[in-house]
Amino acid sequence: MSATLARTPGGVTLIGGGAVARADLEQALRRAPLLVAADGGADLALSFGHMPQKAIGDFDSISDAARAALGADRLIHVAEQDSTDFGKALSRIEAGFVLAVGFAGRRLDHTLAALNVMVRHRAPPCIMLAGEDVAFLAPPLLELPLAAGTRVSLFPMGPARAESTGLRWPVDGIAFAPDGRVGTSNEATGPVRLTSRGPLIVMLPQDCLDQALTAITAPMSA
Numbered sequence: 001m002s003a004t005l006a007r008t009p010g011g012v013t014l015i016g017g018g019a020v021a022r023a024d025l026e027q028a029l030r031r032a033p034l035l036v037a038a039d040g041g042a043d044l045a046l047s048f049g050h051m052p053q054k055a056i057g058d059f060d061s062i063s064d065a066a067r068a069a070l071g072a073d074r075l076i077h078v079a080e081q082d083s084t085d086f087g088k089a090l091s092r093i094e095a096g097f098v099l100a101v102g103f104a105g106r107r108l109d110h111t112l113a114a115l116n117v118m119v120r121h122r123a124p125p126c127i128m129l130a131g132e133d134v135a136f137l138a139p140p141l142l143e144l145p146l147a148a149g150t151r152v153s154l155f156p157m158g159p160a161r162a163e164s165t166g167l168r169w170p171v172d173g174i175a176f177a178p179d180g181r182v183g184t185s186n187e188a189t190g191p192v193r194l195t196s197r198g199p200l201i202v203m204l205p206q207d208c209l210d211q212a213l214t215a216i217t218a219p220m221s222a
Contacts, residue, residue, distance in 0.1 A: 004092055004093070005036060005076060005092035006034055006036050006053060006092075006093050006094070007093075007094040007095070008034050008094075008095050008096070009095070009096055010032065010033075010096050010097075011032025011033075011095060011096055011097045011098065011099060012032050012034045012035075012036055012093050012095045012097075012099070013025070013028040013031075013032040013033070013034065013035050013036070013098075013099050013101065014036050014037075014038060014041075014086075014089055014093070014098050014099070014101070015035065015036070015037050015041035015045050015052070015100075015102045016037075016038045016039070016040070016044075016086060016100070016101070016102035016103040016110075016114075017038070017040030017085075017102055018102045018103050018104055018105050018106045018107070018110060019102065019104065019105025019131075020041075020101050020102040020105075022048055024101050024129045024206075025044075025045075025048055025050070027129075027209070028101050028129060031099060031210075031213065032095075032098070032099045034095070035050055035051070035052045035053060036052055036053060036054050036055070036089060036093065037052035037054070037055040037056075038055070038056060038057055038085040038086055038088070038089045038103075039055070039056070039057030039058065039059060039060065039062050039085040040057075040061030040062050040063075040066075041055070041085075041102050042055040042062050042066045043061075043062060043065075043066045044102055046066055046069055051069075051070070052070065052074065053074065054074050054075075054076055055070055055074055055075055055076065056075075056076040056078060056085065056088050056089050056092065057076075057077070057085035057088060058077070058078060058085065058088075059075070059077055061085075076092075083117075084110075084113050084114070084117060086103055086113070086114050086117045087117045087120070087121065090117055090118075090121045090126060091121050093124060094124065095124045096124065096217060097124055097125050097126065097127070097213065097216065097217050098124050098125070098126040098127070099126075099127055099213075100114070100126055100128040101129045103128055103130070104128060104130035104131065105130060111130070114128060115135070115157060115201055116157070118136070118137050118201070119137055119201075122137060125137075125139070125216040125217060127213060127216065129206060129209070131206075132206055133153075133203045133205065133206055134204050134206050134208060134209050135201055135202065136202055136212055136216055137200070137201060137202075138154070138196045138201070139215075139216060140195060140196060140197070141193075141194075142192075142193070142195075142196070142202065142215055142216075143191070143192070143193050143194075144166075144188075144191065144193075144194075144208075144211050144212070144215050145191045145211055146166070146188040146190070146204075146208065147188065147190075148188060148190050149187060149188065150187065150188040150205065150208065151187060151188075151203075151204065151205055152167060152186045152187060152192060152202070152203075152204060153183060153184040153185055153186060153203040153204075154171065154176070154182070154183030154184070154186065154194075154200050154201070154202060154203075155178075155182050155183070155184060155200070155201045155203065156176035156177055156178055156181075156182060156183075156198065156199065156200055156201075157199040157200070158177070158178065158198055158199045159175070159176070159177050159198050160176040160177070160196060160197060160199055160200045161176065161196070161197050161198060162174070162176070162194055162196035162197070162200060163194070163195050164193065164194045164195075165192070165193045166188055166189055166190050166191050166193060167186050167187070167188060167189065167192060167194075168186060168187040168189055169186050169187075171183055171186075171194075176198070176200065183200075184203075
């Protein structure tokens with residue numbers, strides 16, 4: 001069993017070494033003040049004036065200066081190469097939710113790998129801030145209090161089906177698949193209710209972060 005990296009009933013901000021805007025990091029920390037870094041994300045956190053509680057990874061990206069600043073007690077070295085640094089971190093966090101920054105925006109392969117991790121590690125629920133968007137794995141029941149006209153994109157990470165209310169183009173009966181139908185650039189007509197089976201990534205404009213966070217941390221209802 002992997003040792004727990006961070007434990008909190010609230011939220012964890014997890015920072016990686018990809019593209020990070022200061023505003024994204026600050027808004028994540030306001031909602032999830034416990035900061036954890038994945039490998040070179042430690043350098044980014046320090047550059048913004050924030051000290052991670054822990055840093056984890058194979059440490060092929062973290063600088064010597066960041067290592068020295070954090071000290072040995074904050075560094076968790078995991079040498080295996082069968083998982084990404086995002087996966088190493090997410091699988092060791094026990095929290096109400098995770099807000100992930102710095103896992104998209106530079107290398108496409110890293111972004112795709114991060115989405116793969118979010119599908120494979122369904123707990124704790126995780127929202128990735130990625131450019132103009134927030135992205136998260138749809139729970140079996142998702143209720144979003146969205147304004148009419150809000151962009152709602154659904155991208156399958158495997159075979160998936162869903163039923164919806166509140167979407168301009170309903171998705172009932174569609175067999176989603178990465179090599180088949182996808183649901184990008186749909187639009188809310190008001191509050192959205194989505195029931196789904198199979199891995200669907202939901203993408204919303206970043207100003208919908210709080211609605212997304214409330215939705216994925218809500219107790220499951222019938």
